[in-house]
Amino acid sequence: MKNKVKVIIAGPRGRMGSEAVHLANNTEHFELVAVVDHKHDGKLLSDLEGFHTITNVPIYSDLEKCLQMVNADVLIDLTTPEFGMKHTKTALDYNVRPVVGTTGFTKSDLAELEQICREKELGCIIAPNFAIGAVLMMKFSQMAAKYFQDVEIIEMHHDQKLDAPSGTAVKTAEMISAVRESKKQGHPNEKETLPGARGADYTGMHIHSVRLPGLVAHQQVLFGSEGQTLTIRHDSYNRGSFMSGVKVAVETVMKINTFVYGLENILE
Numbered sequence: 606m607k608n609k610v611k612v613i614i615a616g617p618r619g620r621m622g623s624e625a626v627h628l629a630n631n632t633e634h635f636e637l638v639a640v641v642d643h644k645h646d647g648k649l650l651s652d653l654e655g656f657h658t659i660t661n662v663p664i665y666s667d668l669e670k671c672l673q674m675v676n677a678d679v680l681i682d683l684t685t686p687e688f689g690m691k692h693t694k695t696a697l698d699y700n701v702r703p704v705v706g707t708t709g710f711t712k713s714d715l716a717e718l719e720q721i722c723r724e725k726e727l728g729c730i731i732a733p734n735f736a737i738g739a740v741l742m743m744k745f746s747q748m749a750a751k752y753f754q755d756v757e758i759i760e761m762h763h764d765q766k767l768d769a770p771s772g773t774a775v776k777t778a779e780m781i782s783a784v785r786e787s788k789k790q791g792h793p794n795e796k797e798t799l800p801g802a803r804g805a806d807y808t809g810m811h812i813h814s815v816r817l818p819g820l821v822a823h824q825q826v827l828f829g830s831e832g833q834t835l836t837i838r839h840d841s842y843n844r845g846s847f848m849s850g851v852k853v854a855v856e857t858v859m860k861i862n863t864f865v866y867g868l869e870n871i872l873e
């Protein structure tokens with residue numbers, strides 16, 4: 606890549622955003638040109654705890670204002686379900702390519718973004734999980750679902766997570782249902798004596814969300830059939846596990862003119 610990719614990061618003080626700031630700062634062919642944080646408008650990133658060595662990066666509290674002032678190629682959004690969609694649309698409005706790790710997007714959000722990308726012929730990557738191991742876990746689960754129709758997904762996260770089920774669990778369920786007939790699992794007459802005991806229902810498969818301090822991001826996909834079970838599990842023990850995926854997504858979004866939902870669609 607001849608020119609550096611000019612990157613804006615939204616959510617720089619967050620668990621993921623702070624890792625992404627250091628990734629952008631330490632990657633030779635990336636240039637961190639601004640950050641978007643709903644606090645600290647007008648300051649420099651180096652004024653903030655943990656970023657003293659990262660110089661000349663302005664902070665904007667409003668993405669639109671940032672995009673009017675700063676020339677950028679890519680927006681990395683690692684904020685909240687509430688702002689992720691808004692930021693992604695704003696970036697596309699300004700012809701800046703979004704790489705979005707924020708989860709909580711609905712089917713209609715994704716359809717709307719796909720339509721905008723098609724009209725503008727602009728690249729955009731929405732990745733519910735940037736960890737290569739998680740992407741493989743989803744792909745292996747899709748492979749296994751051809752042979753096992755009964756499946757339950759258990760996702761386990763830290764207790765500060767805003768959305769449930771996780772974006773990864775939803776994506777896993779979508780990938781499985783692409784190869785599995787819809788099937789109501791369990792006993793036909795089963796009844797919850799405590800509401801929610803069987804978890805969320807996605808085309809008949811169940812998704813269970815665990816939230817506990819001490820966890821980072823973990824998921825197991827359990828398959829069962831006569832006399833056997835198969836468990837496919839992935840664990841992220843720290844946010845560094847997501848960064849190689851963020852890097853690949855930023856590099857790739859510069860080469861594509863389409864909407865991509867899921868890292869499995871760009872990994873070779």
Ligand SMILES: NC(=O)C1=CN([C@@H]2O[C@H](COP(=O)(O)OP(=O)(O)OC[C@H]3O[C@@H](n4cnc5c(N)ncnc54)[C@H](O)[C@@H]3O)[C@@H](O)[C@H]2O)C=CC1
Pocket residue numbers: 615616617618619620621622641642643666683684685686688705706707708709732733734735736847
């Ligand atoms: N795709 C992936 O591989 C991963 C995705 N995530 C997702 O990324 C998102 C962030 O996760 P965490 O870093 O754990 O959360 P966090 O709560 O640590 O960070 C979110 C940050 O966004 C900031 N923020 C909130 N509203 C904002 C706004 N309007 N403008 C700018 N910044 C704003 C907050 O101040 C906070 O610093 C979540 O949606 C999470 O599900 C998390 C881990 C991996």
Ligand SMILES: O=C(O)C1=N[C@H](C(=O)O)C[C@H](O)C1
Pocket residue numbers: 708733734735762763766767770771772773774821822823
């Ligand atoms: O909030 C998190 O932490 C994570 N969010 C993503 C999700 O919702 O799947 C990815 C990963 O599981 C960590």
